[in-house]
Amino acid sequence: MEISLVKTSSLNGNNGNRSYLPQVLQTQPLPFSEGQGDDWDLFQILSVVKRRALVIAVVMTAVMAGVVGVTLKQKPEYLAKFQILAEPVNSDDSNVPKLASGIERKFDKSGLDYETQIQVLRSPELMTSIVKQLQLSYPEINYYSLVNSLIITRLGETKIIEVRYQSNDPVKIKVVLDTLAQAYLKYSLENRQTNLRQGIQFVEKQLPSLQNRVDQIQQQVQKFRQNYDFIDPQGQAEQIAGLVQSLSGQRLAINQQLAIARTYFASIQGAEGAKTALSDAPVYQQLITNIRQLEAQTAFELTRFQENSVPIEVLREKRQRLLPLLHQEAQRVWSIKVAQVANEIQNLESQSQTLALAEKKLQKKVEQLPVLARQYTELQRNLQIATESLNRFLATRETLQIQAAQTQIPWQLVQAPVQPEVPVSPNTQRNLMLGLVASTLLGIGSALLLEKLDNTYHTVDAFKDKLKLPLLATIPFEKQLPKIQNGTIADRNRTKLANLRSQDSSGSSEVVEHPDTLNQDYNQYESLKFLEALRVLHTNIQLLSSDQPIRSLVISSAGAGDGKSTVAFHLAQIASTMGQRVLLVDADLRRPRIHTLTNINNLWGLSSVISGNMPVETVIRQLPSVSKFSVITTGPIPPDPAKLLSSQKMKQLMADFQKAFDLVIYDTPPLVGLADASLLAPSTDGIVLVTRMHKTDRSVLKEALDSLKINRSNVLGLVINGHKSMSYYNYYKYKK
Structure with a gap:
């Protein structure tokens, strides 16, 4: 295709074409910023659970396997007990003197310090004779093994002391508890009272010296404060x-x-x-x-x-x-x-x-x-x-x-020890229930942790809430892109829709496809929703201006692999099928892709025109399958792409392209780390930022948006690529 290009000032031509853009897009700062709130609601958590179902299942399986393994390896444990009444149920307090005049007696509930008494019952002095007696039948018993398996507690607020012993031998439990019960009853009559009297005598002997020492130190503190006038x-x-x-x-x-x-x-x-x-x-x-x-x-x-x-x-x-x-x-x-x-x-x-x-x-x-x-x-x-x-x-x-x-009143055995028959552990049902709860919590926690560490976006709402950019289109994930690029599926769907419209408008009998035929065409639904999404993108771009349509734009992304070249190619293809004269310029002079998508050789192209003397008409090539669709490939990759793109000749070419075509699309390298897209964007009507669901890194995207904000580039909006949703299936059913 040969066209005549008029040599005019690129700056003047660009200003003339951008004058009709909405004023808010030209003068206001870019409205993108990362949101500060990280709170998750119930719907977000359910979405994470659905997306990380495999991780949750693996964690739950591992935890349950561990719980089952530990439960099966545990040996059965038995537990038995006896109870001792340490104080009389009805005590006569008439003979207990008051501590001071007008002060109530402190023995209304209990006169025994149960905490101290329990420590005495577990003390080595008292347990030594009991251990020696038990070693006659069980030589492996010592003080530490006995105390570790022995539990002595006060039964609530009562006057009863409960002694429990746990072991894997029920006969041994009965022997140990019988020995302990006899020893404790004997202690309450003999040793306990004797030890208490000796302790009282020792304490009374030490009290005068302790009181004198306290008085002396208090006098020293008082003199120190008076001499040095210090409080602290x-x-x-x-x-x-x-x-x-x-x-x-x-x-x-x-x-x-x-x-x-x-x-x-x-x-x-x-x-x-x-x-x-x-x-x-x-x-x-x-x-x-x-x-x-x-x-x-x-x-x-x-x-x-x-x-x-x-x-x-x-x-x-x-x-x-x-x-x-x-x-x-x-x-x-x-x-x-x-x-x-x-x-x-x-x-x-x-x-x-x-x-x-x-x-x-x-x-x-x-x-x-x-x-x-x-x-x-x-x-x-x-x-x-x-x-x-x-x-x-x-x-x-x-x-x-x-x-x-x-101690004058002896202890009484109110519940004698009995040999246990049913083990207390392992409790298989309880362990499995706890394991199920723990595995579920760990699985969901692992999924939420992975989601928190994941630095990509997974929903359209996340893009909209965090970036605050106009959403131009959501491009669905497409498995059959090679067929679409060759035009086979697009042509077949377009022919099919045209036939349906012609039959309906001619007034002939209604044509109803059999459900089996619809099922056979279901594979085409993926391609159809992809093409419809691109049509929505093209329409939204044209609706951005209320006076005149957008004539040129730059398509870029934050990083590599977001699908910017694919979006640029198919957007140009859609625009040409809608009657516009479209020029697709591969301005990615570093890793070009357009020549691969269009099956055009890349022996000469944009770099040949800018750095050489090749006429621009030579590098403009029209696709044979789509009318009004012209392409300029990159040509040989230059050593300094940014220098070529910032040249005056490139600006002149962009102005000439904008006058000769209805829509000019520039496919540029990613924004982060490269200045190519920022150099071309000011000479166009704006830039379209392509992101990819589940792939685009948040930090890289934020860096790209910050660079656009610094350069004051006109961001037309956001395109989300690689989206998987059932909403397109509902649309396809409606079209059917």
Whole structure:
């Protein structure tokens, strides 16, 4: 196909074509940003569970296998018990004296310290004789094995002590519990009362010395506070140290600012620093602009007049008059900058000296406090130890006295030990239920963890919520892309739909396909929904402008493998079937794909026109299967693609293409790490960003969007590729 290209300015042509775009797309900042909320609702969790069903099944199977294996390997364990009444049920408190006048007696509920009593029953002194007696029948029993399998507790708030023993031998359990019951009853009559009396005598002998020590230390603390006027020297030291640290931090910050100011003061003394200081002076910059305009006007007038002509002389005279003003303004601005920086340095030095002096004074106070703080802490620690020892001995004496009064009544065996018959473990049903619950929770937790670590998008709503970009189309996953690219399925579906329309419009008898025929065409449904999605994309792009249609656009993606080339090719194919003259330009001069999709040789192409002298008409080739569809391949891959795409010749070609065709589509490399797409986008009506479901990396996509925001590129919208959904199946049924 040969066309005539008119040589015009690419900049002017581009501005003319972009004037009809919606104003919000030209002036407003790009509305994409990552959302901050990571909360999942029930529907999202169900979606994750469905998507990660295999992971959940594997984890549940592994956990259940482990639970079943452990349960089957466990040996049966038996448990038996006996109960002892440690206090009388109805006790007479009339003979128990009150602790003080007007204070109620403390023996209303129980006079026995059960916690202490249980520890005594488990003590080695009491258990040694029991172990020796049991070793006659079971030599493997020792103190630690017996205590580890023995459970002694108080039965609720009652006066009953319950003793339980667990083992895999029920006969051994009966023997051990009988021996323990006899030993505990004997202890309640003999050893327990004797030990309590000895303990009371020992405690009463130690109490006077402990009381004297507490009194002496309290007097020392009182004198220390009076002599040094300190309540808590350690707290005061920490407060002063905190002030020193705060002052040190402030002084360090002031010194950093001072170093920056001095560096800046030294920099503006040189030529480069002076230029930097003058960069934000509006009057100076205005004079520079005026001089440059006069120079440009002079250069322009020289093309029309002689060197010594009057207009040239007038322009040069105006420029000479502006030069003194420029030098005066530069000197004035530079002097003000120097004075400001010098004043700032002086203020910062004064602040630094003041902070250093205050820090030095506080440091002297800190050096005097450690000795006093150490002495005071030593006294407090000694007082605390002595007070705790005194309180502990007083509590022990009271407890022993109460227990001694209660030991006059012997313990009673209210439930004798019985040999167990049913094992208490393993509980197969409980283990399986717990295993099922645990495996389910671990499976769902693993799925949620994998989903949290997954850095890709899996739903259309996720794209829309996070990116805040207009969604132009959702391209379904297509397995039969090679057939579509060859045009076979598209032509067959188009012919089939045309026949159906012609039969319906002619008024002939209604044509109804048999369900078997529909089932045979079901494989074509995948291709049909793919083509319909592309038609939706084409329609949405055309509807972006209310005045005139979009004439040129760039199709790119954040990274490789998102399907941008496939979308560009099929979008061009759809646009051409709708009557538009379409030109598809493969601007990916790094890894071109269009020549593969179109089955066109890539011996010459875009790089041949830009870097060589090949006419553009030579590289524009029309596909034989689709009318009004022209393609320009990349041609030989150049060593510096960005240099070619940023050239003036490329801009001129883009302007000429936009005038000669109804729609020009540029397939460019990915945005991240490459400047190719950003170089071409300003010369078009906008850029379409292609992403891929389950593949596009969030961080890479965010980086691409940030680069577009910095470049102020006009983003037309987002295309989601590789989407799998049943909504297209419902559409296909409706079409049928």
